[in-house]
Amino acid sequence: MTDIDLPALDRELKKGAAELLLLSVLEARPRHGYELGKLIESLSGGRLVFHLDSLYPLLYRLEERGWIKGTWVEKAGERRRRFYRLTPTGQRVLARQRQTWDEFVEAVRLVTRGEHA
């Protein structure tokens, strides 16, 4: 299992990747924190795990930037939960980050495939 905190990854890259992951899974619909963590873990086949102590600070930071918005939602018979959804700004950021990431991955692929040998 690869942890997202892997020190081998560049700090910015790591931060960018974590942001991109959260924004991506929020694109379809609003989700609460626990669900987000679980979803990323299952979608990555257990390779990516968000710790509580990095997940929530990151959510709060994205909220401070206005990319996502958290709202308390109460359901009958349940404790209220805080759901996060993408804001229009968040959607624009996601599109841009996704493109940058694709380009980056492609570039890394070109380099690491060893076609230059």
Add this chain to the structure above:
Amino acid sequence: MPDWKQHIHPHLTALHLAPTRESEIIEELAQHLDDRWRESIDAGASEEEAMHNALALLRDRALTHNLRRLQQSRQRPPVTPGVSTGRWFESLLRDLRFGMRQLRCNPGFATTAILSLALGIGASTAIFSAVDVILFRPLPFPHADDLSIVRKGPRSGEPVGGVAPANALEMVERVQPFAEASAFTTTQFVVRQGSDAERVAGVRADSTFFRTLGVAPTVGRDFTPADDRFGAERVAIISNELWQRAFARDPHAVGRTLDMGDERLTVVGVMPASFRFPELFGPTFRPEIWTPLAFAPNEAAVRGAGYMSVLLRRRDGWQADAVQRELDLIARRYEELEPASYGQQQLRSIPMRELVVGDTRSTLALLWAAVICLLLVACANTANLILSRSAVRSRELAVRASLGASRAHLFSQLVAESALLSAIASGLGLLLAWGLLSAGRDMLGEFVPRVDEMTIDWRVVAFTVAASVMTSIAVGLVPAQRLSATTPGDALNRAGSRGSIDGPWATRVRRALLVSQIAAAVLLGTTAGLLGRSLGAVMSADLGFQPDSLLTFELSIPDGVLSKAQAPAFYAELAERLKARHDVKSVGALNLAPLSGANFGWGFLVGDKPLPSGTALPSADVRVVTPGTLETLGVALRGGRSFDRRDTAGSNPVAIVNEALARRVWPGEDPIGRQIKLAGPVEALPWMTVIGVAADVRFASPDVPAAPAIYRPLGQHSWSGMTVVVRTIGPASRVAPAVREEVQRLGRGIAVQTMREFAFYLSRSVAGRRLVTTLVGAFAGLSLLVALVGVYGLFAYAVTSRTREIGLRIALGAGRGLVVWMLMRNALLLAGLGVGAGAIGVFSARRLIQTQLYETKATDVPTMVLVSVAVIVTALVACYIPSRKAAFVDPVRALRAE
């Protein structure tokens, strides 16, 4: 379900989150842990294992660390006024806003404090501007501190005299190695334009004059050595103002001529508008025409008569004493060659700025001291006002302190308030100073040098800012220190009762401030009183002539109309014509009218009292008069006869001397019939017989005792440009138009110019003294007013804070008179202390005050007593008003009041 909150909370405490935000985060994280716990249970774990799995998510310090980087963890604490936010600028802004609100809430306090401070700051700023320009700023010439003027005088005294042309020219040559030098003298021109004629002051100078000063004409050229040769074309450089008046700023004015009657001057240059001739001969001497000396050989050889000045500019590398040593050598040489002029005499190079400052130095020092006194009174008053509000403030501050404001912050808040107060006052003060300077410039121009330079510039603004900072420290720091030191408990405990802050300390300080205000009012009041007495003494001084109902004027006489020989007859005819009028009593004419600011000193010899060798000639003021002039002026004759028509060019040369000369030359003897002679060649200046002794006339100024004077008849001593004096029956102003018409009837283009009642000269001669008196009087009045506001404020407050005690005393049977006396006794004590301190102030400043007094002693007891009584009485009145109110307190209501 476990209580997750107790596990999460320790991770958040270090973040100081807002309480609502903190509980939200705890709730959200608890939900997360709960989900994890439930998952473990569902997967078959025991509760203990599930608990362990969930808590494993809370890694040590990681959460705190990651949250700390967020904005919300930097949540600002709630604002408590006076509590630090850690940001000085924001806290300063908030302190200022808060201070502004405080001032707006107390308009009475704010207005009184700001106005009194603004008056103090405004007046001191205006006087500072004058002091700065006159005493501290170099003259407006390049390296002006290198400039000096040579003066001649007795070795024992202050040298004030000039030197003779031959001596001046030699001196200029001799000092060349050490200094650039230029010889010059003052003169007067009559400029004619059509039928108009204008008298214009001028300077004759050698060709290096402007270069030595370090200035040059802005249009045209400077003088050249060729211009300075005898017989060369007569050229002139004119002032910018004259360029405007005579040529309407025509750029081609260079090459045009000025009509001077007997000669024409070709204009070769125009000085810049900014150029002002240094005020070496008083502020009223403003030359507008400069011509080269171009001495005729005989004039260049004149020795003895000292009407020339020598301007020096020290060369680089030479100290002032090198120049002075050379002048000492020159003086010693002249002492051997010309003992009549240079016996026991010295030549001294006096810095030009010192001559310009003249005797305004002591006047400015007095005004400066007075205005600082006023500023201090205003500061003391404001400090007192701030302290008076401390009762109210102490409770407010206690509340803020108990809400968490530190002492330092309460202190900075209070200092910000006083700084705001003095900043507003400074702004107003600056405006006031600007107004005073604009209004004062015209008024001051006659007797204060360099008024044109007095403006609100950065130095003045810097002074105001400094004054403002000092003021805010003076008025705010002590009360702030005191107030911020009160502990919340103390103040809150006592908050129920009024006037609680007034511990013995505050009372003592406020009383001390009040005493100092009264002392300053007494000091200023006494000074003003002394100046007033002194002004009265000057106004009523015996001038030696009668200044009432006297009309003076000068005549503009076209050239060729009147030869020197015809002048006596002309003035006699004019006198006859005017005297024919019913409202004219007598008429005369003299070269220089009394108090006109001009005099003509000349050395003289006495037939029967030859001078011991090696002593310089004594000098006398020479007044050329027509017959009847002494009578017209009302100068009493102490012996002998006056001039009459017999005293003509062909008759025996005669002179009248004044008592001062007679006393000095022939003490205890009769001067009549003695021989006397003006220094110079005997053909031009023959021996004269003294035919009369006239009473002393104060020609120079009403407060300057008469100098020795010699009167000469116009018939024997020609003079162009006489001043006619007319003694009128009834007010001079009513006769003036008729006199003007009468002169016009003489025809030949002769016209009256500058006709004035003599009262004008009299008033002008005391105008400087009157201005100083008025200013100090105004400062005294203001300081007394401010002090009275202080007295009233202190006692009104004392009465209010003692209402309960007074009520109790009345309830216990104290008479109302006794209550009033109880309060008044205090006021009397404070006023007495203030008067005492003021008297000590007057005594300490007596030397400074004495410099401005005439026939009045600075320690004049009646003035002091009068001012002291006036101050005490007004202080008692100011105290009586609140005291009376106290005496009519209803005891029942007073006791219930608290």
